[in-house]
Amino acid sequence: MLYKVEGIVIRSMDYGEGNKIITIYSKTHGKIGIMAKGAKKLKSRHAGVSQLFTYGEFMFYKTSGLGSLNQGEILTAHHKxxxxxxxxAYAAYLVEMVDRMVEDTEASEFLFEQLKAALDAFEEGKDPQIIVRMFEMKMLHFSGVAPVLDACVHCGRDEPPFSLSPGMGGLLCRLCRLRDxxxxxxxxxxxxxxxxFQQVDLRRLGNITVKHETRLQLKQCMRAYMDIHVSIPFRSLHFLDQMDKYDI
Known part of the structure; x- marks a missing residue:
């Protein structure tokens, strides 16, 4: 059967002497594995569209298993x-989250648009750390484990100062913070x-200025929460941590 979908390449791996197997995340069909024959060759018509992070239109044949790429058109190459x-490195973390946290046939127009907007925001020069934190929150929302942030997760009071309890699933007020x-x-x-991060659509993201201390606290909060509620050892995070450690 012939399909034509818009998608973003979230994984690309070499296969054999001249081919690639790509995984795209599409708005309508979720994740799709496609064989791009000859894509490793520079003059191949599939070379550009099979690059990681490419947003494009893909036409492929599929009966069962992998699809076979027939034609591809680049809509946004994301060269930058x-x-x-x-x-x-930041973008690799985003696409790995989608690849590993989303089931193969689990389509979501919302998540597709958030990923596309995040990649566009990188291209536009917006703060990559803020983009990553926002996308992490979108993934938590998509997975149904977003933290409670509008009041105390235990008693419902709005009594600052707060602490974030990843284990209890949200904020704890000053009266309940000793519970964790x-x-x-x-x-x-x-x-x-x-x-x-929880409420604003990435498509409406403006320029946000955040103090260094707040950046560190945001990273600490999101990492601790992701560790408990997602618990996937993302490979791309190791390199991001190395960049932060050595300021690569």
Missing amino acids: IRGDLHLA PRGISVTEGTVKLLNV
Whole structure:
């Protein structure tokens, strides 16, 4: 059967002497594995469209198993991302989240648009760390494990200062924070940004200026929460951590 879909390449691997197997995340069919014959060859008509992070239109045959790419048209190549070590590392984390947290046939127009908007935001020069934190929150929402951020997860009060309890699933107020001694103390600014990350569509993301201390706290909160509620050892995170450690 012949299919024609819009999608984003979230994985690309060499296969044999001249081929590639790509995984695209599509708006209508979820994740799709496709064989792109000859795509490793520079003059191949499939070479460009099979590159990681490419947003394109894909026409392929599929009966069972892998599809076979017949034709592809690049809509956005994302050359800037692939040409920048830092941006490529951040983008690799985003597409790995989609690849490993989404079931094969689980289509979501919302998630597709958020991923597309995140990659576009990288290209536009917006803060990559903020984009990553926002996309992590979108993935938590998609997975049904988003934190409770509008009030205390235990008693429902709005009594700052708060701590974030990944284990209990959200904020704890000043009266309940001792219920989780491992909770992360968070400033009012961090709480506001976490709410922004949860509520604001990435397609409407403007330029956000965040203090260094707040960046560190946001990363600590999101990493701790992801570790408990997702618990997937993302390979791309190791390189991101190395970049942060050595300021590559």
